Amino acid sequence: MKLKVILAALCAAVSLQAADRPNILLIVSEDNGQEIACYGDKNVKTPHIDSLAKDGMLFENGYVTQSVCSPSRGTIFTGLYPHQNGQIGLATHKYAMFKKWPTTYSVMQKAGYHTGLLGKTHVNPADAVEDFVDFRAIKNSNFAKKNLAAYAEKSAEFFKAAGEKPFFLTVNYPDAHHPLQNQVQGRPAKPLTPDQVGTIPYIGKANERMHEIVTAYYNCMMRLDDCIGELLVELEKSGKMENTIVIYIGDHGAQLPRGKIFATEAGMKVPYIVKWPKKVKAGVRSENLVSTIDLMPTFCDLAGVETPKDLPGKSLVPMITGQTKEWRKYLVCERNCDAINLYFPQRALRDERYKIIWSPLVAEGEKDRGAVDYITQSKWKKCSYTEEEMKALPDNLKKVYQTWLTPPEYQIYDLKNDEWEFHNLAGKPEVKDVEVRLKKALQAWMKETDDWAATPAKLKQLTDEHQSVRDATKGKFPKDGWKYLEYLHPEK
Known part of the structure; x- marks a missing residue:
């Protein structure tokens, strides 16, 4: 009888622990740096991304490990630097990982999370990720930015399909990848014109042609913000917002001079925002040096599972929840x-x-x-x-x-x-x-x-x-x- 009571208590404790584990929503945008209003950019209005920063923690110094898509995403998936995992170039150019490493998806699925992925994978071998995705939608890159409403619609389906299980969802948006379109299917509703846009500091004073390119880039950022707003609405409607940690990052800097592919600040430095209701103090701006190598350890920490061995990153959880002020000296x-x-x-x-x-x-x-x-x-x-x-x-x-x-x-x-x-x-x-x-x-x-x-x-x-x-x-x-x-x- 005593054994049954003990087992029942243990089961209850495990269930409680599982219930306390947060849902995880990772939002990834393409080809953009910190050209966002909450980062101080006066060229553009981004109210929905700004709201994440207002309700959470904004990192002034957020970085990717390599400023091109596949290597950057390889790190997000594996928690390893590109030179460690092998994804040192674009998957479309046949660069690949040395082996099928543990990924965020294999780890989170094993931990009991309902996993979802919207948008492109773009690493080789793709099945190192894809084999562990419960809900897969919008598999293409969608650089034409067609039917952008589908990202929020499919996310809503995913939230419902997760049921009572904690979820892990990554939503990959195509903006602001080339081509840089001023407007697609009415987005943004009121595109910026060149006379409304100033310079991007790392480019310097632009000629007329470059200024038009920069204007189109900012319109991409407005369109991105619009889509993120729709996603957050669906998360709120699902009733799961309060137990969801939302992390927003860019995959690398903009494809503009001295940006994407280069080891420059314009290439490597990205938006990096974390919102976690009642866990992360609202409105905090941190100067700590954080990287996408920190995502895998963070997800493992949140899920309460062991982190794969020899990862170079650190869990963000102790730092973002105020348990420690210690962080890295070098990035x-x-x-x-x-x-x-x-x-x-x-x-x-x-x-x-x-x-x-x-x-x-x-x-x-x-x-x-x-x-x-x-x-x-x-x-x-x-x-x-x-x-x-x-x-x-x-x-x-x-x-x-x-x-x-x-x-x-x-x-x-x-x-x-x-x-x-x-x-x-x-x-x-x-x-x-x-x-x-x-x-x-x-x-x-x-x-x-x-x-x-x-x-x-x-x-x-x-x-x-x-x-x-x-x-x-x-x-x-x-x-x-x-x-x-x-x-x-x-x-x-």
């Missing part, structure tokens, strides 16, 4: 392959004030192929300056863009006084000690995370493979897959 981002013609590995590390960018191929006389493509290829004209337009820029901007096009091996920036990296301080006497310290910290991180970029032989092997494939395929990708999966980390 690191990387750049690898992206697509074959954009191959230009870099590593970037920052502390609370200073940042270092290392470009290891510069010693071989290598220009940044990504920047070269941005300004010379016709397909990029809708997002960047051309060579001729760069020549017409003011002298101070010419120097900035020349550094972008032909970076030195090391760059050092004082982000407190130069947020968008206009003035490279590397080699300057006044930052000598800072430069030495950051180089040591970067080297320590590469050793700790087993980064192949720190091994000259492996870096050369990857560089040679890219050159060989580029020559053989005229800038496409290998039909039989990349060989780096066999030699960068053969132990995996």
